[in-house]
Amino acid sequence: MTRFKYDIAKNNLSWENHQIRLCDKEACEDKGDYRAPKSRSNLNNYYFFCLKHVTKYNKSWDFYKGLSVDQIELSIRKDTVWDRPSWPLKGNPAKVMDQLKEFLMYDYSLFEKEKEIHDFLRNKLVDENITNEEHKSLNILELKMPISVDEIKKRYKKLVKIFHPDVNDDNKNAERKFKEITEAYKTLLKKFLRNE
Known part of the structure; x- marks a missing residue:
């Protein structure tokens, strides 16, 4: 019986070889498939959670936490015009x-x-x-x-x-x-x- 020089296992193919991201919650071993922003000032940096922990994190997330009423209103006004300058078109x-x-x-x-x-x-x-x-x-x-x-x-x-x-x-x-x-x-x- 002839033996092959190399035994190729399917799991070792380069396009299948990727790391599995684990949930960022301590002591959780589930896959971290769901992302959530780390803070209001850093919206492009994420935690990766499992479904159970991302649901809990989203329920506790408050974008406006720590802002005054005036700051919240200003933020909402900016969002309505995509943070572009605006003014009323009336008058002369x-x-x-x-x-x-x-x-x-x-x-x-x-x-x-x-x-x-x-x-x-x-x-x-x-x-x-x-x-x-x-x-x-x-x-x-x-x-x-x-x-x-x-x-x-x-x-x-x-x-x-x-x-x-x-x-x-x-x-x-x-x-x-x-x-x-x-x-x-x-x-x-x-x-x-x-x-x-």
């Missing part, structure tokens, strides 16, 4: 636009060109908050969103110098246009001064 549309532009350009750089940012923001945020009367007023003053109160005042002064009745002797069209400009100016000032 020009200020909101500046905040969003700064956020997109410097914090996340979603757009490469400033024109793309203006187009993106103008279409969504500001146009939804403008009434038909305010939209007509913008067209009369030949302004586009986003704008500030200073821009409205500059444009008004420029158009008034052109269409004022003292400059245009007995020109009914200029007088009518002057009245439209004045009404549009009042409408926009009312809107933007309220939102500042």
